[in-house]
Amino acid sequence: MGNYRFILSGGGTGGHIYPAIAIANELKKRHPDAEFLFVGAKDKMEMEKVPQAGYKIKGLWISGLQRKLTLKNLMFPLKLVSSLFRARQITKQFKPDVAIGTGGFASGPLLKMAASSNVPCVLQEQNSYAGITNKLLASKAERICVAYDGMDQFFPKEKIIKTGNPVRSDLVDLKVGKEQAVQFFDLDANKKTILIIGGSLGARRINQLVEKEIRFFQEKEVQLIWQCGKLYFEEYKKHNSDNVKVLAFLNRMDYAYAAADIIISRAGAGSVSELCLVGKPVLFIPSPNVAEDHQTKNAKALVSKEAALMLKESELDAEFEMAFTSLMDSESTQNILSANIKKLAMPRATEHIVDEIEKLLK
Structure with missing residues (x-):
C-alpha cells in the first residue's frame, strides 16, 4: 500500500465546503500518510476556509451561470474552458487515487477531468433536490452518497448510497x-x-x-x-x-x-x-x-x-x-x-x- 492521494472539490457556500473538509479529516484519520489537495473557485470562501482547516487548495477561474444575460454569462464559456484546462493540469500533476466532489461550481470541471483520466469519482449530494453540477457529473461517478430518499429521480439507482450528510463532530x-x-x-x-x-x-x-x-x-x-x-x-x-x-x-x-x-x-x-x-x-x-x-x-x-x-x-x-x-x-x-x-x-x-x-x- 503506497501513500494514497485524494483530491476534493466543493465550494461556493459552507454547505459544500464543510462536508468536503469533514470527509478529508476522516480520510486523514484512517490514512495519516495520505496526501490531500482541494480545488475551489478562485474568489469563493473555500479559498479561505480550506487552508484554515489545514489543507492545500488550488483555485479555478469559474462561476455559475447567472439567470439573466450578464457580462458574467458571456464570460462563462471562456471560464469553463480555462477551468477544464487547469483542472486537467492539476489532475495530471497530482495523480489522485480518488476524486471526491461535494457540489458547487469548481467540482464540475475537476471531476469531469478526473473521470476522463480514469480516476474513480465519488459524489456527495447534500440536498433533497440534486444540484446542477452533481446531476451533470452523475454518469461519470462510481458512487453517489446522498442524504434523502427518492434521489433516483436524479441519479442512476445502482450508484446511490444513502449515507446522510457529514456534520460537525x-x-x-x-x-x-x-x-x-x-x-x-x-x-x-x-x-x-x-x-x-x-x-x-x-x-x-x-x-x-x-x-x-x-x-x-x-x-x-x-x-x-x-x-x-x-x-x-x-x-x-x-x-x-x-x-x-x-x-x-x-x-x-x-x-x-x-x-x-x-x-x-x-x-x-x-x-x-x-x-x-x-x-x-x-x-x-x-x-x-x-x-x-x-x-x-x-x-x-x-x-x-x-x-x-x-x-x-x-x-x-x-x-x-x-x-x-x-x-x-x-x-x-x-x-x-x-x-x-x-x-x-x-x-x-x-x-x-x-x-x-x-x-x-x-
Missing part, C-alpha cells in the same frame, strides 16, 4: 446539559428558550420577523438566543437584553442547541442534518433565494414525515404568531416533532462516505 454527541447551556448564555433556567439561526451570514427576512415579534415573544414569556449573522449585528444589537441575546455568530453551537426548547432555522442541508441529531422541535423558514429552491424541498421532506414545521417567508406576517403559539402550547406536538426528527439522524455519515471511498482504492 461536536454535535454528534451533545455532552452539554441544558442547565449548563442556559447559564452559558446568561439566561433564566425556568423559561422556555427559543433558538433562532439564520446561517453564518444571517437571514434578513428572519431578522425582520424577530424584530417585529419581540413584544409577542415577551408576552409568551420566552427568551431568545438570536444569531442574527455578522452582516446584521450592528443593526440588531440594540435589542440585546436579559431575555434576548443577540449574537453575530454562535461559536458554541453545541451549547446553543442544548439550551433550546424550540428552534427556528433556515433549511440548508447542513442545518437540517444537524437538527436531526439535536432532536428538538423545529420551525423551518426556508430561504427562497437559493438554487432550485432546494431549502423549501429539504424542509418539505421533513414536514412530510411529521418531523418539522415549515412557514414560507411569504406566510410569516399572516401565520407566524398562530403557528408559533400552537407549537408552544402543545407539548404533544413538540414531542412528536422531536421523536420524528431524531429518527432521521445519521450520525455516522462521514464514516459511511469514507467507507465507500475506501472501496475504490486500488
